[in-house]
Amino acid sequence: MDHIALLGLGTVGGGVAEILMKNRSDITAKTGLDIDIKHILDLRKFPDHPLGDRVTDDYNLILGDPEVTLVAEMMGGVHPAYEFTAEALRAKKSVVTSNKAVVAEYGVELLELAAENGVRYLFEASVGGGIPIIHSMTDSMYASDIYEIDGILNGTTNYILSAMKETGVSFDAALKDAQKLGYAEANPTEDVDGFDACRKICILAAMASGRLVYFRDVPTKGIREITTDDIKAASAKGGAIKLIAKALFKENGEIELSVAPEVVYPDNPLFNVNGVYNGVLVRGRNSGDLLFYGSGAGKLPTAGAVISDIIDILLHKNEMPAQKLWHK
Ligand code: HSE
Numbered sequence: 626m627d628h629i630a631l632l633g634l635g636t637v638g639g640g641v642a643e644i645l646m647k648n649r650s651d652i653t654a655k656t657g658l659d660i661d662i663k664h665i666l667d668l669r670k671f672p673d674h675p676l677g678d679r680v681t682d683d684y685n686l687i688l689g690d691p692e693v694t695l696v697a698e699m700m701g702g703v704h705p706a707y708e709f710t711a712e713a714l715r716a717k718k719s720v721v722t723s724n725k726a727v728v729a730e731y732g733v734e735l736l737e738l739a740a741e742n743g744v745r746y747l748f749e750a751s752v753g754g755g756i757p758i759i760h761s762m763t764d765s766m767y768a769s770d771i772y773e774i775d776g777i778l779n780g781t782t783n784y785i786l787s788a789m790k791e792t793g794v795s796f797d798a799a800l801k802d803a804q805k806l807g808y809a810e811a812n813p814t815e816d817v818d819g820f821d822a823c824r825k826i827c828i829l830a831a832m833a834s835g836r837l838v839y840f841r842d843v844p845t846k847g848i849r850e851i852t853t854d855d856i857k858a859a860s861a862k863g864g865a866i867k868l869i870a871k872a873l874f875k876e877n878g879e880i881e882l883s884v885a886p887e888v889v890y891p892d893n894p895l896f897n898v899n900g901v902y903n904g905v906l907v908r909g910r911n912s913g914d915l916l917f918y919g920s921g922a923g924k925l926p927t928a929g930a931v932i933s934d935i936i937d938i939l940l941h942k943n944e945m946p947a948q949k950l951w952h953k
Contacts, residue, residue: 627939628663628692632709633700634671634680636807637723637750640928641697641935642676652932658939663693666700666709684709688716695938697931698722701811707731714738714746721934723750723927729824729840732831747934752825753903754780755926756919757933762832762907769909771833774872778825780901780922781809781816782848782868786886787899790856790865796848808901808922819847819868819884826870829905830880833872843882851886864888865896 631638645652645660653659664679664687671677687693696713700706703726710720710727714735722728727735728748739746749759753776777783781803788799800817803809808816815821823845831837848868859866867889873881889896894916898904903921908914920926 626659626661627694628661629695629697629935630664630666630687630693631662632666632696632698634665634667634674635699635701636924637699637927637931638665640924641699641931644925644928644932646675652936656936656940658936660935660939664690688712693718695719695721695935697935698724699931700724703727703730710735711738714742714744717742717744719744719746719938721747721931721938723931725751725821725824725828729827732828733837745938747937749934750927750930752778752828753905753917754919754921754923755929756903756905756917756921757930758829758905758917759832761917762829766909766912769907769912771907771909772874773908774826774829774833774905775895776826776829776870776905777867777895777898777903778870778905778921779816779822779868780903781813783898783903783921784808784901786848786851786866786868789853790860793853807924817847817849819845822868822870823884826872826882826884830872830882834874834880836880838880838882843884846885848886859888862888864890867895869895
C-alpha cells in the first residue's frame, strides 16, 4: 500500500479524495497500486466527510511520517503552499500540484530542489484542468520544434464569454455562475484580468522551451472591459471573442508571450471551444498543428489530472524526473 497526504480538501482536494475512494479498485486493477490517503491537511473540520478523521491542521505530522512518500498540494495561493512544497521535497517526499501560481513563481527552484533530493515535482493539473497537456509536452513533443502555442486556458473567462454570447446574460451574472460551479479562483480578478491564463501560458512555454518567463513580464489584458455590445459586434461578423494566451518562439531564441481578448473566426480551431472548456493549439515545424481540448476547470477533471501525476510517481519510484530544469 502507498500512503499519501493531501494538502487542502477544497474543490480539487475533495475531488481527489472522491475519485481515490470511488475508483480505488479500478485504479488497483489497472496499475497494481493501492493508494491510501493517510493524512489531509486543512484548517477546517469535516465531520461528515468519510475521511474526516484523517484531517489535521498540523503539517509536521505529515512531514514527520516516514510512511508518507508523496504529498498532493491543492491549497491554492502562493504562500504557504510554496513553503510547504519545499519542506516536503527536503523531507524527500515527492509533490504533485494543481497550483499554477506556485509553479509559475517557483517552478525553477522547486524542480531543482526535487532533483537534489531524488524525488519528483509534477504539475499536470496546473494547466488545462483535465487535459493531459503537460505530460504530452514533456513526454511526446521533444521533436515537434514548436514555434507557437495559442490557448484558451481559463475556464472561468471562457464560460463568461460563452454565456454572454449564447444567452445574453451579464458579465456579473455569468461570473457568479462560474463561482457557484467551482471554476473561479478565490479572488476572481485572477481569472477576469487574465493573470491565471498568463501563468498557464508561461508554464506551457517553459515546457516547450526549457525557459520560464516571469508572468509579471508578460503583457496581460483580461475581459473586464468586454461588453455585450462587443460580443454582438463580433457575432455579427461571424466571430467570437476569446481570451487568447499566446506564445511565439522566435528563430533567435526569444519568446514572446501575451494574453488578450481576440475575435476568433470559424477557421480557427479555438472558435468552437466554449463554456468551461479549454483548448490549446500547439504548432510545430515537425508535428504540424496539434489541438488539445477538454474541461479546463472543475472538481473531477482537475482531480483526475492530479491523480495521474500521483500514479506516475508511484509507478516510477526510482526514476529521476524526466523534466529538464528551466532557466529564467
Ligand atoms: N480558475 C481557473 C479557471 C481554474 O477558471 O480556469 C482552473 O485552473
